[in-house]
Amino acid sequence: MTLYVHLAQLLGERIEQGLYRPGDRLPSVRALSAEHGVSLSTVQQAYRVLEDNGLAAPRPKSGFFVAEGKALPELPAVSQATQRPVDISQWDQVVEMVREAPNKQMVALGRGMPDVSSPTLKPLLRSLARLSRRQDMPGLYYDTLQGNRALREQVARLQVDSGCRLSADDLLITAGCHEALSCSVRAICQPGDIVAVDSPSFFGSMQTLQGLGLKALEIPTDPLTGISVQALELALEQWPIKVIQLNPNCNNPFGYIMPEANKRALLTLAQRYDVAIIEDDVYGELAYDYPRPRTIKSFDSDGRVLLCSSFSKTLAPGLRIGWVAPGRYLERVAHMKYIGSGCTAPQAQLAIADFISAGHYDPHVRRMRHQYQQGRDEMTAWVRRYFPAGTRVSRPRGGFMLWLELPEHFDSVALNQALKGQNVQIAVGSIFSASGKYRNCLRMNFASRPTAQIEDAVRKVGQAAARLLESAAAG
């Protein structure tokens, strides 16, 4: 853990323990620098983290104060390591979620759906309509296997913000990030291979490992800083790991951003043990802070990082447009793309390329980042209000997902059962683990602008959780 994260945690704990009360003045930057023997800028970075987490607020010329009424719930625990690589199960729980027909009555808190109702998306829809009227009907033809060049050029341009220098030739367009991840892992692994993963981890990529007959080795992961580089090193020593698959920026489901030093350390490890890295950056553009965090790929010097992302979270998932920058594995990934689904549908690619090049992308994403940050605060407040005391809550620094941890014996599968007929649904925690851990956890979506209907849905979930805990205590 870097110094500033460590310091931020220490201060955060003091605030949460009540040593500092809401409205209290916090120690000055200079005082903390002297007390902990760190530089002034380290302390400033630590305060920045506290600010992002809503714990501290700066006042002009007076330093930092504990945010009013903003003391946050406790964080989820650092995940425990599994002792060995495991086969992945949980498909039945995943399928229950992805089979569900869209239903306007249902508040689907479990889905990974962004808000697509923003007026800043209108130019994209106009572009889609315009393409359908074009005489040359580009949407009807096969595209090339790598995808539309204009779009690849725009993606390369956007990636400058993440520290990556890519060209159109380095990129392959896919049907969403899902296909990008799937092609990447298939390009590298054979059945029986071991993949090291952060934990909890996106259930879609877990299922991909399962479907390919791979084993997942879950590495302990911190809810603020991500995968433990130390634990990963031990694992690399002990097991013939083929690839490390992780989601370091605005992690799904934890919401953390892995510190840059950890990203560099992880890459160094990968080089030393000569393993590939599949980096899922699908939420990376939705970091609340500007500039957006760097990718591990941006430090990659020998092409071992396969960077996967899409427009599913930034624009809309129904477009099914993602991409991968597979580094040295480009040829193999292209083959996997070809045998999986052939080329990608051109019309949405062209519309997105138009949307970005006409300058609509940046204002849209800026707006969504702001909305999601507010959504996080609102959802966190609702959880405090409606969930059983002691519910632990993640502190996302980007994206639109909240991760909740209830007491160990709690069962989120039973919770979803109890919610049937109430038009609310959550994502059960167990699907985020290869080995079915996190049954006591759940994930909720705060992408939509807060409404009374959503608040009511969160209240229902909280009350149902409380009832389950009570009946467990009684039984």
Add this chain to the structure above:
Amino acid sequence: MTLYVHLAQLLGERIEQGLYRPGDRLPSVRALSAEHGVSLSTVQQAYRVLEDNGLAAPRPKSGFFVAEGKALPELPAVSQATQRPVDISQWDQVVEMVREAPNKQMVALGRGMPDVSSPTLKPLLRSLARLSRRQDMPGLYYDTLQGNRALREQVARLQVDSGCRLSADDLLITAGCHEALSCSVRAICQPGDIVAVDSPSFFGSMQTLQGLGLKALEIPTDPLTGISVQALELALEQWPIKVIQLNPNCNNPFGYIMPEANKRALLTLAQRYDVAIIEDDVYGELAYDYPRPRTIKSFDSDGRVLLCSSFSKTLAPGLRIGWVAPGRYLERVAHMKYIGSGCTAPQAQLAIADFISAGHYDPHVRRMRHQYQQGRDEMTAWVRRYFPAGTRVSRPRGGFMLWLELPEHFDSVALNQALKGQNVQIAVGSIFSASGKYRNCLRMNFASRPTAQIEDAVRKVGQAAARLLESAAAG
């Protein structure tokens, strides 16, 4: 081989050998019935085949005559069996084709592209545009994993013509037939498994087998009747075949329609040896005769046939909408679909469902069938005119592909090289074989309405082929 096909071949050979000349009267139905000891209806069926192949023409009340100036080139040879299952190669040749950027100057005779310029497609484009203007923006949301129900209902309805009784629940929408085939084979096979295939066979599904580490066992295939059921039986006795993958209707690249009796016999074999059948029907709707041929799936009583198709050849490939009816493998195929690319983009699904339910599909396909049949005749005539004498040519009964066989030492890869810079491209024969056979063959597309530009392109190919043959003879 059924009696009528046998009889048709016999008569066809006599016509081609010059025993009957153009304009000659052919033996009466009654006379042939007596001569060959078959029923009157068998002879009538045989004449129907000759008629379809443009060899014979009926005159009212006078019987059948040899078509004027219509004597056809000789058929390609029945493909020879490989002795054993092989690993698949040829990716480098495939990638050359699928990497190519669309280019208006290029006459891409090699591609599997239908004609998408027909005015009967306009309502589909209008529907796509209209969807982009809808307030609820369905195109932006995740779909369910199985795909849009309205579209699945329409697909089930269309399949009645192929003899299949399917419901929406039996179907899964995919990103083109390519993904349908890929999910099907992944649902059933493990690396190292053996798949029996027709030969020549669609290069896309060949590459899928290769990418999954499967072995292909190529079964001898007749250019008029398809895969040899006898040879398949021998293979099933000898090898632990996991699945039979074939394209029985309007075969790519041969164009044959497998006789119904052979389809039934193949299914019986599959039942006896308990293997699955992956049936690629992507060109089935484009049979020139009405009603369209039945699928093997239509005879399937125990859910062992996975029927795969798409709208890529009937409407437009850029839509990337296909489907699979996986029978008893539905759950596994859904899992493979999920891990490959997640759900399919909804907008094109909705537009196609609109297009079919508004009654635009049938007239469009009828028109295209007619156009493609004329295209076949025109392309065959050009090949006779511009290719070296002795070039053997397939006689497609549907679709828009012609298969050409040149002398054994001919090299179609060298032909494509020679065509570079001439803005023409063909599909080399070797990619249609797991073991790189058919280097002396090539495939050409006749989907577009005949133009002087296309005729010129065919002339260039024929002349380049002649030059290659001459220089080989000289060297």
